[in-house]
Amino acid sequence: MSVPFLDLKTQYKTIQSEITSALQNVSDSAAFAGGPFVEKFEKEFASFCQSEFAVGVGSGTDALWVTLMCLGIGKGDEVITTPNTFIATAEAITFCGAKPMFVDIDEQTYNMDFELLKGVITTKTKAIIPVHLFGQPADMDPIIKIAQEYGLFVIEDACQAHGAEYKGRRAGSIGHAGCFSFYPGKNLGAYGEAGAVVTNSAELAEKIKRFRDHGQVKKYFHSMIGWNARMDGFQGAVLSVKLKHLSAWNEARIKNAKLYNELLADIDKVKTPIEADYAKHIYHIYAIRTKNRNALMSSLAEKNISCGIHYPIPLHIQEVYRFLGYGLGSFPVVEKCAEEFLSLPMFPELTGDQIKVVVKEIKYFFAK
Numbered sequence: 001m002s003v004p005f006l007d008l009k010t011q012y013k014t015i016q017s018e019i020t021s022a023l024q025n026v027s028d029s030a031a032f033a034g035g036p037f038v039e040k041f042e043k044e045f046a047s048f049c050q051s052e053f054a055v056g057v058g059s060g061t062d063a064l065w066v067t068l069m070c071l072g073i074g075k076g077d078e079v080i081t082t083p084n085t086f087i088a089t090a091e092a093i094t095f096c097g098a099k100p101m102f103v104d105i106d107e108q109t110y111n112m113d114f115e116l117l118k119g120v121i122t123t124k125t126k127a128i129i130p131v132h133l134f135g136q137p138a139d140m141d142p143i144i145k146i147a148q149e150y151g152l153f154v155i156e157d158a159c160q161a162h163g164a165e166y167k168g169r170r171a172g173s174i175g176h177a178g179c180f181s182f183y184p185g186k187n188l189g190a191y192g193e194a195g196a197v198v199t200n201s202a203e204l205a206e207k208i209k210r211f212r213d214h215g216q217v218k219k220y221f222h223s224m225i226g227w228n229a230r231m232d233g234f235q236g237a238v239l240s241v242k243l244k245h246l247s248a249w250n251e252a253r254i255k256n257a258k259l260y261n262e263l264l265a266d267i268d269k270v271k272t273p274i275e276a277d278y279a280k281h282i283y284h285i286y287a288i289r290t291k292n293r294n295a296l297m298s299s300l301a302e303k304n305i306s307c308g309i310h311y312p313i314p315l316h317i318q319e320v321y322r323f324l325g326y327g328l329g330s331f332p333v334v335e336k337c338a339e340e341f342l343s344l345p346m347f348p349e350l351t352g353d354q355i356k357v358v359v360k361e362i363k364y365f366f367a368k
């Protein structure tokens with residue numbers, strides 16, 4: 001039996017008629033760029049995230065960048081995040097003119113180690129971007145406390161955490177703003193590129209709405225230099241349909257993670273993910289750790305089981321970020337995890353039988 005890493009086609013079949021009619025409605029009303037379907041989704045997504053406002057944009061990368069720009073962060077400023085994330089988190093910082101400053105991660109949750117934060121805060125620091133990696137929120141209370149002490153913004157990178165919770169509060173709703181990606185493979189994925197910013201600040205939401213639409217207050221009246229970072233109508237309509245299913249899909253992922261945890265529990269050489277006491281983890285990625293990662297991945301590939309690595313090269317040692325002056329050894333926990341992470345197949349429609357096949361092949365590998 002082959003097991004894909006992700007299977008968007010199977011999910012599409014379960015919602016095909018809803019999607020087709022939603023797309024038809026967009027075509028019938030020709031509301032292609034922004035417009036009522038995006039506005040409807042924004043209201044629904046804000047409510048889902050327990051936030052006052054949601055603003056749809058073109059991607060998760062846009063969401064991060066536009067938020068930094070609208071908070072006035074730019075040249076000469078520093079923004080703290082972790083090097084254990086998709087490059088977009090750091091790119092957004094660089095692209096608004098600021099400098100990314102990294103801190104190492106906690107070895108249990110793989111998220112920002114708040115104990116290290118104060119050590120990198122300088123007079124230039126303007127914001128902290130905790131990344132809720134793999135679908136588990138970072139420990140937000142201490143991060144917010146430190147941010148308040150130093151007068152910093154907190155922007156949650158919730159691009160992998162749609163519906164995840166921190167002490168009962170939805171990821172994205174805790175800091176000044178939460179940024180989401182609706183890249184097709186995400187727990188809530190569009191049928192193309194899309195993203196959103198959620199916030200409780202009316203002022204920030206209004207500024208981002210203007211910014212994403214060329215700084216327009218009304219057609220052809222521009223009050224600021226902005227950009228075209230709008231969400232398109234088809235994506236708004238697809239996301240409204242899919243949002244109704246998100247909680248059930250997240251529960252299916254949680255069930256799958258529990259089964260993996262149970263079945264992998266007796267393999268000493270595999271470390272399964274830990275859900276922190278404060279968290280509801282929604283398993284965008286189910287990452288195990290093992291010292292035999294590369295050989296195990298090849299062995300599973302031979303059996304047609306597809307896995308991923310998130311992420312093989314930490315940002316501080318990527319060629320593009322050499323200019324920041326970090327090197328091997330700068331962030332030991334991130335570097336160790338990057339050599340050991342292996343993301344197993346994970347999606348809501350993954351069956352118990354498929355999980356059993358994956359685990360059987362992992363056991364076979366370690367028994368060899």
Ligand SMILES: Cc1ncc(COP(=O)(O)O)c(C=O)c1O
Pocket residue numbers: 059060061062085086088089131157159160180181182183194195
């Ligand atoms: C943690 C994180 N941040 C940012 C992004 C960027 O989102 P997008 O691909 O929608 O631009 C992603 C998506 O891959 C992500 O996983």
